[in-house]
Amino acid sequence: MTFDHDLFVIGGGSGGVRAARIAASEGKARVALAEEYRMGGTCVIRGCVPKKLMVYASEYPGLIEDARAYGWKVADGSFDWGHFRAALDKELNRLEAAYRGGLTNAGVTIHDQRARVVDAHTVELADGQRFRAKHILIATGGRPFVPHFPGSDLAVTSNEIFRMDALPSRVLVVGGGYIASEFACILNGLGVNVTQSYRSEQILRGFDDECRSHIADAMRASGIDIRLHSIVTGLRKTGTGILASFAEGHEAEYDLVLYATGRVPNSDGLGLEEAGVRLGARGEITVDDHSQTSVPSIFAVGDVTDRINLTPVAIREGHAFADTVFKGQPRQADHDLVASAVFTQPEFGTVGLSEEAARAQEPIEVYTARFRPMQTLFAGREDRVLMKLVVSQSSRKVLGCHIVGPAAGEMIQLAAIAVKMGATKEDFDRTVAVHPTMSEELVTMRTPTRRD
Structure with missing residues (x-):
């Protein structure tokens, strides 16, 4: 042939x-x-x-x-x-x-x-x-996927958000995943009045519960109106914007409605x-x-x-x-222990199992550190960093590492190497801290916050 x-x-x-x-x-x-x-x-x-x-x-x-x-x-x-x-x-x-x-x-x-x-x-x-x-x-x-409902054609997706002719004043972001949450933070930082509507109990489903609650609290503190258990039932064009109707029984007008409800x-x-x-x-x-x-x-x-x-x-x-x-070199892509970052504000880096997934698998220890980072503490901001290690009680391996704070994506890339190599909690403990840095907390947490 x-x-x-x-x-x-x-x-x-x-x-x-x-x-x-x-x-x-x-x-x-x-x-x-x-x-x-x-x-x-x-x-x-x-x-x-x-x-x-x-x-x-x-x-x-x-x-x-x-x-x-x-x-x-x-x-x-x-x-x-x-x-x-x-x-x-x-x-x-x-x-x-x-x-x-x-x-x-x-x-x-x-x-x-x-x-x-x-x-x-x-x-x-x-x-x-x-x-x-x-x-x-x-x-x-x-x-991007936008469900069909009355007025759904008035919504935009992440494909269109970069092509806006002008920055809107009022935006409704629909969805609770990482794309929705990232754009809620981005637009809020650019001075837009942002409401985020999500149908479930907490944003960032699938990630570690403690981390996603930490992020949601910080987003609210920054001015984002996060509305949980909230469902949009329709959109209608008005003379001054887009009127959104919610299943909870109220309506609100926005200049732009961004749907990030999955791909x-x-x-x-x-x-x-x-x-x-x-x-x-x-x-x-x-x-x-x-x-x-x-x-x-x-x-x-x-x-x-x-x-x-x-x-x-x-x-x-x-x-x-x-x-x-x-090339005659048979190999498979490795899908195990893939690190990722969510560029919300604060940023979130994660690799391995969440606390919930690890606990369902075996007995674990959880180590956490919460603190105000030096740079913004000096400036009087109320930023809070969360660092978390999920450890197997039997093997002592670090099953999950989660970081919420500035440069979390940069830090998790390096932590992922250790987790991928099968590092134990004692390997982390033996590593001398780099001071003063945020990341030093990863190697100075000595007492479990939870053990079960």
Whole structure:
């Protein structure tokens, strides 16, 4: 059988780009990639990168206040959304060009249009061109999900939030996950009046209970109106904004309503089921440990498989696929003990088991430290840091490490190395503290807060 390509990748996000580049440059394969929107995918164009830049922007009011406390003569200023958006667009264009350049330099043929699977070895582009490929990789990621209800078309998602023409004055954020909570904090920091509506008992479901309560308390203290057990039943356009109706029986008007109620795999309209690729209940592509689907020649990586929906995981999956199929080095992406960060204010870094999950598994000890960090304590702010280690009573291994506070994401990356290596509580105890730092608390907690 004659093939036009050894590999055809559908999707130009982090996972697809990594797989294509490794297969072409190091595996010496003939590779093509199709992307219908912009190279870089959710993370680079409408996710992690622009969000983190917005986080930085939203932190400056607090930093300005701190500067005054430290003796600097700093004048108040207003936030210029137009200036920030122009700078953001410039940076995203730079990153997209870098992704595109990496593919081109590796010898990958790029098609800037939508593609779909016809059969086990055939891909069709939107313009009708068809290509035969020995292997096909689906890396189309995920997309925000907005439930259908009266006026749901008036809501925006995280895809649109970076493209606002102007900064709104009043925003309703619907959802309690990390995306909703992050944007509630970002917009609040930029001076927006923010209400966060969530249907359940506490935001950040799935994370450690003590940590998410700590974060929610801090968000409320910063001015965010978090409404729990709250359900939006409808949205209606008015002359001055968007009127939201709630199941609790009240209404309120906002300039913008942001829905962040979950994401779904981006598998619709790709011809997958017709080609014999098995999908799960949410539309996720079912794969084995080597990212192979039910059709042997078709593979899938990243959020479209709904395993761990994080950019670094998609990159690892894409790289492992290329090594296995094109470099003769079979390996699997490791999904165990993956650290993550939630860029709320305060920031949250976590790796391993929550206290609740660990307790359900075995007897544990819990070590916690709560304190005011030196930098903002001096400035008179009421910030509180929470650090937490969850330890197995029998093996003494640290089963979970959780940090809520400034630079938590940076700290958890390093702590994750120790946890991944199987460090015990005594290994942490033997480590000499770096003083004065926040992170020294991780190695100075001696007495369990709870033991059961």
